[in-house]
Amino acid sequence: MFPLLNFLPLLGFASLAIILYALYNLLLHPLCGLPGPIGAKTGLWSWKSTRAVKLDMGWKLLKLHRRYGTIVRIARNEASICDPGAISQIYSFKSPLQKTRFYESLSGLDGPTSISTVDNKHHGEMRRAESPAYSAKLFPNFEQNIDTCTNDLFNYLDRCIADGKGTVDLALILQFFVIDVVGELALSKSFELSATGRDTCQFLPLLVKFLEMACLVGTQPMVAPILRRISKMGLVSSRIESRSKEYKNQEIYSNHHNMLQVFDSDSEMINILTCCSAQLLTAQNPDGSEYSLEQVRAAVDLLTCSVDTTAITMRAMIRFVVGEAEIYTKVQIEIDDAVNCGAITFPLSYDDARKLPYLQACLKETLRLHPPVPWTLSRSVGRGGAIIAGHFFVEGTEVSMSPFVVHRRQEACGDDAEAFRPERWIEADTDQRKTMEHNNLAFGSGPRVCAGKAIGMMEVSKFMPFLLWKYRISFTPRSETSPHLRKVGRGVDGRVSAAEPYFVTSQWVVLQSDFWCDLSRRK
Numbered sequence: 001m002f003p004l005l006n007f008l009p010l011l012g013f014a015s016l017a018i019i020l021y022a023l024y025n026l027l028l029h030p031l032c033g034l035p036g037p038i039g040a041k042t043g044l045w046s047w048k049s050t051r052a053v054k055l056d057m058g059w060k061l062l063k064l065h066r067r068y069g070t071i072v073r074i075a076r077n078e079a080s081i082c083d084p085g086a087i088s089q090i091y092s093f094k095s096p097l098q099k100t101r102f103y104e105s106l107s108g109l110d111g112p113t114s115i116s117t118v119d120n121k122h123h124g125e126m127r128r129a130e131s132p133a134y135s136a137k138l139f140p141n142f143e144q145n146i147d148t149c150t151n152d153l154f155n156y157l158d159r160c161i162a163d164g165k166g167t168v169d170l171a172l173i174l175q176f177f178v179i180d181v182v183g184e185l186a187l188s189k190s191f192e193l194s195a196t197g198r199d200t201c202q203f204l205p206l207l208v209k210f211l212e213m214a215c216l217v218g219t220q221p222m223v224a225p226i227l228r229r230i231s232k233m234g235l236v237s238s239r240i241e242s243r244s245k246e247y248k249n250q251e252i253y254s255n256h257h258n259m260l261q262v263f264d265s266d267s268e269m270i271n272i273l274t275c276c277s278a279q280l281l282t283a284q285n286p287d288g289s290e291y292s293l294e295q296v297r298a299a300v301d302l303l304t305c306s307v308d309t310t311a312i313t314m315r316a317m318i319r320f321v322v323g324e325a326e327i328y329t330k331v332q333i334e335i336d337d338a339v340n341c342g343a344i345t346f347p348l349s350y351d352d353a354r355k356l357p358y359l360q361a362c363l364k365e366t367l368r369l370h371p372p373v374p375w376t377l378s379r380s381v382g383r384g385g386a387i388i389a390g391h392f393f394v395e396g397t398e399v400s401m402s403p404f405v406v407h408r409r410q411e412a413c414g415d416d417a418e419a420f421r422p423e424r425w426i427e428a429d430t431d432q433r434k435t436m437e438h439n440n441l442a443f444g445s446g447p448r449v450c451a452g453k454a455i456g457m458m459e460v461s462k463f464m465p466f467l468l469w470k471y472r473i474s475f476t477p478r479s480e481t482s483p484h485l486r487k488v489g490r491g492v493d494g495r496v497s498a499a500e501p502y503f504v505t506s507q508w509v510v511l512q513s514d515f516w517c518d519l520s521r522r523k
C-alpha cells in the first residue's frame with residue numbers, strides 16, 4: 001500500500017503532462033483548426049498506425065474525407081488533402097516539398113535508397129547515379145527479359161490446363177511472374193518461380209511482411225529505431241550492407257552458397273532480401289566487374305518498389321475487365337481484330353501494345369480506381385510555410401495526398417469518378433485527358449515520381465493483351481469445395497461480398513490475395 005502511495009505524485013505528474021499535451025494539440029497546435037478524428041487531433045491515438053495494423057487505409061481515409069471535407073487532420077502533425085489542385089503545390093518540380101521521415105522506414109538497407117531518401121538534394125544525386133539503370137536505351141533488353149518470363153509463365157499455365165488443373169490463384173502466379181522479371185532486370189537471371197508455379201525462395205510472405213512492418217514503423221517515427229530493432233528490419237539492412245562491403249573487399253564469400261549459408265542462420269525477416277541479395281552481391285556486370293553498392297541499392301529498390309505495384313495492377317485489371325462482360329468482350333474484339341489484320345503479333349512489342357487504345361484505356365482506368373499505393377504520400381512544409389488548397393500550413397507540418405482518395409474525387413475526372421469506365425480516356429479531348437493525367441497520382445508526381453513508371457507501364461502493356469488473347473478467364477465461383485481460403489472477398493473500396501473475386505488489404509499497397517480463376521486456352 002505504502003510503496004504505491006509513493007508513486008502517486010509521479011502518476012499525477014504523468015497524467016497532467018498527458019492532459020496538457022492533448023490540450024495543446026487540440027487547441028494550440030498549428031493544425032488545431034482542422035477537422036479529423038479525435039485521436040489524431042489530441043495526438044493520443046495514432047489513426048495512421050491503426051490503419052497500418054488493420055490494413056484498411058484506402059476506404060477509411062475516403063470515409064474521413066467524405067465526412068470532414070477536403071482537408072482532414074489525420075495525425076497530430078499531418079493533414080491529408082484531397083483537392084487535385086493541390087498536386088502541383090505539394091509535388092511541384094519547381095519547389096518540391098521534402099519527403100517526411102515516414103519514408104525512411106521503406107529502406108531495405110540501413111542507408112537510404114531512392115524511395116526512402118528524405119533530403120531532396122541527396123535524392124537528386126542518387127537518382128542521377130541510378131538513372132542509367134532505367135535508361136530507355138535498355139528497353140529492348142527489358143522487352144526481351146519480360147518476353148522470357150512471359151514464356152515461362154505461359155508454359156506453366158499450359159501444363160496446368162493440359163493436366164486438368166486450370167483453376168489457379170492468379171494473385172500468386174502474377175506475383176511470381178513479376179519477381180521473375182525483376183530477377184531478369186536486376187541480375188539477368190529469372191528466379192524461375194513462374195516456371196514452376198512455386199515460391200521456391202519463400203519470397204512472398206517475407207516481402208509482404210517487410211512492407212507491412214515498414215509501413216507501421218513509419219507511422220511511429222519517435223520509436224522507429226526500437227521497432228526496427230524488434231522487427232529485425234535493421235538487422236536485415238545492416239547485414240546486407242556489411243556483406244556487400246565484405247564482398248567488395250573480397251575478404252569473404254565469393255560464392256552464392258556460402259553467403260546463403262551465413263544468412264540462413266537467422267530466420268524470418270533476415271531472409272527477405274537475402275534470397276535476392278545473395279545473388280545481388282555476387283552479381284557481375286558483363287565485363288566481369290562486381291556490382292557497385294549503387295547497383296545493389298538500385299536493385300533492392302527495384303524489388304521493394306516494383307514487385308507488388310506491378311502485380312497489383314495486373315490483378316486489378318483482370319478483376320475490372322473480366323468482371324464486366326461488356327468490357328471483356330470489347331477487349332477481346334480489339335485484340336483479335338488487331339491480330340487478324342496483322343497490326344500486332346505475339347510476343348507483343350511495347351510499340352504494338354500501344355496500338356490497342358481500348359486496352360490502354362483499361363490500364364489507365366485500373367490505375368485510377370485501384371492505384372497500387374493508396375497510402376498518403378506525405379511531404380514536409382518548408383521554410384516560410386505554404387498555402388495549399390487555400391489553407392496556410394506552417395513550416396514543419398506534414399501534408400499528404402492519397403492517390404486512392406484523390407482519384408475518386410469528381411473534380412479529378414467527372415461525376416462518375418467511382419465507376420470503371422475506360423471510355424472516359426477515349427472520349428476525352430486533349431485538354432481533358434491532360435487534366436485527368438495530371439490528376440493521376442498512381443505513380444506519384446514531381447521529382448519523386450516513380451523511377452520505374454515507364455518500365456511498369458511497359459510490363460503491364462505487353463503482358464496483359466497476350467494473357468487475355470491466349471486464355472479465357474473466369475472467376476472461380478466461391479463454394480464449399482472451391483479452393484478459396486475465405487468465404488467472402490473484399491474489393492478495393494472495402495466492400496465485402498461473396499461475389500468479389502479477391503480479398504484486398506489496404507496499407508502502403510492495396511494487395512489482393514485468394515484470386516482463384518478458371519483458365520482455358522482461347523487460341
Ligand code: HEM
Binds near residue numbers: 450456
Ligand atoms: C504499375 C507499377 C508501379 C506503380 C503504380 C508504382 C508507384 C510508385 C509510387 C506511388 C511511388 C512513390 C512516390 C512517392 O512516394 O511520392 C513509387 C516510387 C518508386 N518506384 Fe514505382 N511503381 C510501379 C512500378 C515500378 C517499377 C517497375 C519500378 C522499377 C523498375 C519502380 C521503382 C520505383 C522507385 C525506384 C521509386 C522511388 C522513386 C524516388 O523517390 O526517386 N516502380 N512508385
